[in-house]
């Protein structure tokens with residue numbers, strides 16, 4: 001698959017690198033084009049340039065930018081994003097007394113704001129739950145079954161794209177409903193990061209349960 005990445009930071013490097021290692025064609029688009037060139041060389045990307053060029057590069061576009069920036073960037077490139085899968089990995093969080101707090105209004109999500117800003121794009125919420133370090137290497141071979149990436153989208157083609165992109169990282173995709181459920185994924189990140197910061201392991205709170213008979 002061809003994937004345009006907007007951003008040259010930690011998530012751009014980690015996910016872009018994982019997809020390039022898996023044989024996908026990745027284009028790094030940064031507002032600092034020298035940083036984009038450096039990152040592209042580091043991860044073996046197929047190309048580099050500006051965010052605008054990344055927006056027209058492929059079937060999928062990753063917004064690896066701050067949550068407060070993602071909707072305005074999507075609005076700026078709404079025409080180019082038409083019909084493309086737009087992957088939103090952002091978390092709109094600020095430090096708070098009990099861990100971190102969402103900055104979005106109740107019931108709202110960054111993914112929903114992106115979809116409103118670029119209504120003809122096919123937005124997917126994914127990759128927001130765990131620390132960036134996970135994407136620099138495949139899951140440990142002892143992890144059986146492979147750990148999972150939940151995703152939310154309303155579009156069937158975007159679901160197929162994100163399934164391929166999650167599988168490329170060695171993780172297992174879990175369809176988690178439409179974009180109306182993205183607020184839950186974003187709130188789950190806030191909850192999990194708070195637990196993690198307190199020195200505990202969020203995954204211990206979610207042991208597997210056999211499916212209902």
Ligand SMILES: NC(=O)c1ccc[n+]([C@@H]2O[C@H](COP(=O)([O-])OP(=O)(O)OC[C@H]3O[C@@H](n4cnc5c(N)ncnc54)[C@H](OP(=O)(O)O)[C@@H]3O)[C@@H](O)[C@H]2O)c1
Pocket residue numbers: 006007008009010011012030031032035051063064065066067069073089090091092127128129130131132133
């Ligand atoms: N780090 C994690 O563990 C993690 C995990 C899950 C989700 N996330 C989410 O992933 C997103 C990216 O996180 P990150 O850790 O990769 O952040 P980061 O390392 O700070 O990188 C952010 C990138 O966004 C770019 N950027 C900022 N404003 C921009 C604009 N107006 N136009 C174009 N590019 C712009 C920055 O460019 P400059 O360098 O030019 O400023 C930088 O390349 C965030 O929303 C974060 O919440 C992060």
